[in-house]
Amino acid sequence: MQERSGVTRFNGNPVTLIGPDLTIGYKAPDFRVVDNDLQLVTLDDFKGQTKIICTVPSLDTPVCDAEIRRFNQEAVVFKSDIVVLAISMDLPFAQKRWCSGAGIEGVKTLSDYQELSFAAAYGVLIKELKLLSRSIFVIDTEDVVRYIQHVSEITDEPDYSAALAALICISKQNQCPARMPAGRIYLGP
Amino acid sequence: MQERTGVTKFSGNPMTLIGPEIKVGDKAPDFKVVDNDLQPVTLDDFKGKTKIICTVPSLDTPVCDTEIRRFNQEAVNLSPDVVVLTVSMDLPFAQKRWCAGAGIERVKTLSDYQELSFAANYGVLIKELKLLSRSIFVVDTEDVIRYVQHVPEVTDEPDYSAVLAAVTSDIPTKEVPGDGFCGAY
Numbered sequence: 001m002q003e004r005s006g007v008t009r010f011n012g013n014p015v016t017l018i019g020p021d022l023t024i025g026y027k028a029p030d031f032r033v034v035d036n037d038l039q040l041v042t043l044d045d046f047k048g049q050t051k052i053i054c055t056v057p058s059l060d061t062p063v064c065d066a067e068i069r070r071f072n073q074e075a076v077v078f079k080s081d082i083v084v085l086a087i088s089m090d091l092p093f094a095q096k097r098w099c100s101g102a103g104i105e106g107v108k109t110l111s112d113y114q115e116l117s118f119a120a121a122y123g124v125l126i127k128e129l130k131l132l133s134r135s136i137f138v139i140d141t142e143d144v145v146r147y148i149q150h151v152s153e154i155t156d157e158p159d160y161s162a163a164l165a166a167l168i169c170i171s172k173q174n175q176c177p178a179r180m181p182a183g184r185i186y187l188g189p
Numbered sequence: 190m191q192e193r194t195g196v197t198k199f200s201g202n203p204m205t206l207i208g209p210e211i212k213v214g215d216k217a218p219d220f221k222v223v224d225n226d227l228q229p230v231t232l233d234d235f236k237g238k239t240k241i242i243c244t245v246p247s248l249d250t251p252v253c254d255t256e257i258r259r260f261n262q263e264a265v266n267l268s269p270d271v272v273v274l275t276v277s278m279d280l281p282f283a284q285k286r287w288c289a290g291a292g293i294e295r296v297k298t299l300s301d302y303q304e305l306s307f308a309a310n311y312g313v314l315i316k317e318l319k320l321l322s323r324s325i326f327v328v329d330t331e332d333v334i335r336y337v338q339h340v341p342e343v344t345d346e347p348d349y350s351a352v353l354a355a356v357t358s359d360i361p362t363k364e365v366p367g368d369g370f371c372g373a374y
Contacts, residue, residue: 038318058280058282058283060282060285061282090280090282090283091278091279093247093249093250093279094247094280094283097249113278113302114318129227130302130303
């Protein structure tokens with residue numbers, strides 16, 4: 001499996017990511033994760049929807065908690081054809097408890113603990129910690145990867161406005177800005 | 190890796206365990222897990238102590254929560270040379286939150302999420318769920334296994350009294366309730 005360095009740090013320490021550096025404009029890899037009831041979830045379950053996928057180290061840490069609560073707030077204005085997914089190595093039991101405690105309804109939390117399948121396929125597995133790095137992917141209705149943001153310091157929050165701007169122009173099939181303040185965007189064929 | 194069936198069920202469904210069957214009298218296998226601060230912890234860190242090691246599917250489920258709170262209470266009466274360890278696949282962040290919330294001080298929670306090392310070496314990895322089954326091992330000061338209990342239904346609580354009897358009697362001479370045996374070697 002490919003290893004990449006120089007993408008992100010954890011508390012200032014460089015870490016290694018396992019898996020490929022996904023290219024915008026290409027088909028999104030499939031993945032196998034489980035929901036809060038341990039049921040299998042794959043990319044196919046969101047066919048025809050625009051997906052914003054946030055990977056985080058653990059919902060039981062303050063930055064991840066803040067990030068997903070923020071996306072949950074933003075998700076209120078989304079139409080039903082947009083899904084917000086948060087993927088981590090937290091056990092489904094921890095995710096379930098966290099979601100009910102935080103009043104999260106707009107974000108679907110999914111666990112990669114069984115197969116590390118999302119982590120490896122999307123190149124966000126931190127080798128040194130066996131956790132997912134903090135990244136955001138936007139995948140369009142045709143399952144094409146349209147936007148990627150890797151947060152360069154894992155303990156920092158992502159650039160929400162860049163990710164949300166990308167999500168909105170992609171889901172509405174509007175003209176997207178050619179340059180984003182953070183991340184890489186694919187403007188379409 | 191060896192697979193075993195017929196040991197335990199989860200909500201009535203038979204489960205497969207990965208890893209060897211650990212028996213009383215065996216030398217305790219080494220393991221490498223991490224504590225709440227992600228620091229590595231191995232068997233050697235408890236040299237010379239008696240160890241009660243409880244494996245559970247997740248501290249974020251009610252039965253595990255009850256079990257470890259109970260052990261935390263019981264442990265108050267045990268000698269300071271007895272350590273109580275809980276090993277699960279919960280992330281260290283979840284274990285830390287749980288311990289603070291439950292007021293757990295006497296039980297040390299350890300996570301096997303990085304290498305599944307305890308799970309595989311002690312034969313308690315549920316193949317179908319990638320979680321640890323509900324089992325209890327007592328390891329003596331010489332790192333010999335003195336007692337083993339595999340709870341036949343993962344959603345049930347273990348037999349606490351059998352475990353405590355195994356720890357408190359210096360040289361156990363008779364079988365105690367549950368699946369465990371004391372002094373059988």
